[in-house]
Amino acid sequence: MQNCPSPMDEMRRPISVSEPHSASERSSSPGPPSTSWRAVPRGYLFTVLGIAVGVAGLVALGAMAERISRFIDGGNRFVLGQISVAGEGMGMGTGFTAGGLLRASKIAELARVPGVVAVQPQVMLPLRSSTSQFLTLTQELVVGADMTVPMPNRNYQILGVRTGRFLHPGDRRAVALGNDFATSRGLGVGSALALEGVTFTVVGILDKTLTAPDRFAFVSIDDARDLWLRREPLLVQMFGPGGLSRADLNSGAAVGWQSGEDPDALARRIQRTVTGLNVTIPGELSRLLRQSTAFFSALFFGFGVLGLVIGGLSLSNTVTAAVFERIRDFGIKRALGATDAQLLREVLGEALAVSLSGTVLGVALAFGVASVIDARAARQGQQLFLFSPRLLVFALVFALIMGGLAAGYATLRIVRLSPADAIRRGG
Numbered sequence: 001m002q003n004c005p006s007p008m009d010e011m012r013r014p015i016s017v018s019e020p021h022s023a024s025e026r027s028s029s030p031g032p033p034s035t036s037w038r039a040v041p042r043g044y045l046f047t048v049l050g051i052a053v054g055v056a057g058l059v060a061l062g063a064m065a066e067r068i069s070r071f072i073d074g075g076n077r078f079v080l081g082q083i084s085v086a087g088e089g090m091g092m093g094t095g096f097t098a099g100g101l102l103r104a105s106k107i108a109e110l111a112r113v114p115g116v117v118a119v120q121p122q123v124m125l126p127l128r129s130s131t132s133q134f135l136t137l138t139q140e141l142v143v144g145a146d147m148t149v150p151m152p153n154r155n156y157q158i159l160g161v162r163t164g165r166f167l168h169p170g171d172r173r174a175v176a177l178g179n180d181f182a183t184s185r186g187l188g189v190g191s192a193l194a195l196e197g198v199t200f201t202v203v204g205i206l207d208k209t210l211t212a213p214d215r216f217a218f219v220s221i222d223d224a225r226d227l228w229l230r231r232e233p234l235l236v237q238m239f240g241p242g243g244l245s246r247a248d249l250n251s252g253a254a255v256g257w258q259s260g261e262d263p264d265a266l267a268r269r270i271q272r273t274v275t276g277l278n279v280t281i282p283g284e285l286s287r288l289l290r291q292s293t294a295f296f297s298a299l300f301f302g303f304g305v306l307g308l309v310i311g312g313l314s315l316s317n318t319v320t321a322a323v324f325e326r327i328r329d330f331g332i333k334r335a336l337g338a339t340d341a342q343l344l345r346e347v348l349g350e351a352l353a354v355s356l357s358g359t360v361l362g363v364a365l366a367f368g369v370a371s372v373i374d375a376r377a378a379r380q381g382q383q384l385f386l387f388s389p390r391l392l393v394f395a396l397v398f399a400l401i402m403g404g405l406a407a408g409y410a411t412l413r414i415v416r417l418s419p420a421d422a423i424r425r426g427g
Contacts, residue, residue, distance in 0.1 A: 044354050047322040051358025051399070052365055054314030059366040059395050061307035063385035065300035067210070070386055072293045074211025076286050081155035083267045084280040085110060085119075086252035102277075104247040109274045110255060115266045118256040120149040123224035123249065125231065127195075127217065140181060140215045140381070142195060144224020145254075147171070152256025159213060164189035164204030171220050176204040180214040184381030193217070196230040215381055225249040308398070315358070315399060316406035319351050323410035330414050331422025340415045347407045347414075355403030359396055363387075 087100030102121070110119045123144035147169045151157045159166060159176075166176050175193055182205045187193060191202045200219065208214060219227075225246055229235055238244045257266050267281040290297075330343055370385035377384050414422060 044322060044350070047318050047354055048358045048361060050318040051315050051355060051403075052361035054311045054318070055359050055362025055395060055399055056365040056369070058307040058311035058398075059363055059387075059391065060370060060385070061300075061303045062391045062395070063366065063370060063387050065304050066388050066391055067384060067386040068293075068296055068300050070210040070388075072290070072297065074209055075289055075293075077155040078153065078212065079280070079285045079289060080263075080282050081153035083255040083257065083263055083270065083282060084252060084285070085255055085270065086278045087250075088276045088278055100278075101244070101248060102250040102252055104245070104250075106274060106277065107250065107253055110253065110270065110277075113266075113270050113273050115258055115261045115269065116255055117258045118149055118152040120152050120254045120256075121146045121221060121247075121250040122253055123221055123228060123251050125224065125228060125251070141217070142224060142227060143216045143218050144221040144227075145218065146221045152254045154256065156213070159209075160207035161204045162207045164202070166204050166206075167218055167220060171203070172223060173198070173200050174203045174220070174223075175200040176206060176218040177202055178206050178214040178216045178218075179208040180378075180381035180383070181217055183378050195219075196227045198223075198227065198230070210383070210386065221250075222246075312398070312402050315355065315402045316409075318358075319354065319403050319406035320410045322354065323347055323351070323407060323414070327414055327417075327422050327425055331417070331419045331425075334415075334422065335419035340411075343415065344408070344411045347411045348404060351403045351407030352400055355399045356396075359399035362399075363392060363395060 085102065087102040087106065104121075107119055107121055110116060123142075125142045125144075127140040127142055145151075145167075147167050151159075161176070162179065164176070167174060175195075177187060177193070182188070182202070185193075187202050187205075189202055189204060193200045193202055195217070200223070206213065228249055228251075235244070235249070239246075255266075255270070257263050264281050264283045267279050270277065271279045330338075330347075333343065367387060370387070374383055374385055417425070
């Protein structure tokens with residue numbers, strides 16, 4: 001073994017995680033085995049980069065899955081928080097309360113049904129009349145609500161405001177904008193927004209909810225009725241004795257229930273008690289929503305599993321290969337008396353340090369790429385990635401576990417070899 005360093009040279013080398021790669025880097029003073037190690041051991045740059053690429057792909061896929069999951073969950077919470085009611089048939093409104101006109105007399109009947117605590121008349125209009133009504137969760141809506149009635153939705157009783165304020169009773173020509181609606185147009189508090197030729201002043205920008213209200217423009221119900229008449233001027237001809245009044249211009253209503261009341265049972269009670277209505281049952285609408293989004297949930301779940309497999313294999317293979325590249329060093333250390341436990345501690349320490357470094361770099365890479373993509377998507381009021389705390393914690397734990405398992409596997413393979421075989425294979 002003419003390529004082996006002399007025993008005296010090797011004895012001066014402590015068993016350390018950060019193995020020197022040249023004679024000038026070796027320790028010149030003897031001492032007991034040391035377990036200290038650097039944050040990133042030398043010679044592992046490409047290993048760290050390889051892990052970073054795998055983790056970046058895993059985290060990016062996870063962030064997309066988190067975004068769609070939060071969107072679906074938010075929509076589900078919305079429909080479970082209220083009973084949505086509309087007039088019988090199809091009308092010009094849209095959204096969860098789409099249907100025929102819901103006249104004021106019907107709203108009064110709704111309020112008298114036992115178990116009902118609040119009825120809020122609403123007008124929901126698509127921002128663009130050409131937009132399909134079936135895109136309720138993703139389209140931009142103008143939402144008019146009677147602000148004299150508290151929000152009946154149990155899960156969204158108060159919409160958080162990022163800047164400015166929400167609408168007050170008596171507000172006219174004022175609008176509060178969902179976060180994505182405002183961002184896509186570069187609007188802020190005090191900005192002007194034209195709707196159907198009418199200028200509104202932005203009084204507030206709402207907090208991001210990661211669901212449908214992010215794309216809403218909230219106005220008073222009187223302003224929404226004016227916009228509806230501008231869009232459908234023939235409705236004016238229906239006004240008069242025995243006809244419609246302005247209070248009848250409602251595309252629907254949100255109904256709240258008393259504490260302890262079963263919302264599905266109350267919705268069925270409304271169906272039996274008040275005729276001429278389209279009543280959505282919250283539980284059934286929630287199931288319909290989950291079924292309609294099941295494809296996307298399954299798609300991103302598959303992406304997540306694929307990312308786990310690819311990322312896990314990439315990380316473990318990279319760490320294992322890096323350990324095997326040093327098989328000769330480990331053979332020499334075993335020949336000088338290093339125990340299996342000492343080798344395991346050294347390899348495990350290096351593997352965890354390299355895995356942690358690669359994970360941090362991979363998360364930063366994924367976040368950087370996602371930020372660039374989201375910045376472009378924000379121009380259309382969209383967000384494609386969501387880096388939640390649970391995703392980042394999972395990526396860190398996953399990388400450390402896979403790195404540890406790979407290090408353990410590689411160490412077991414090495415300790416099964418005799419020191420001479422290890423040195424010969426590493427030479």
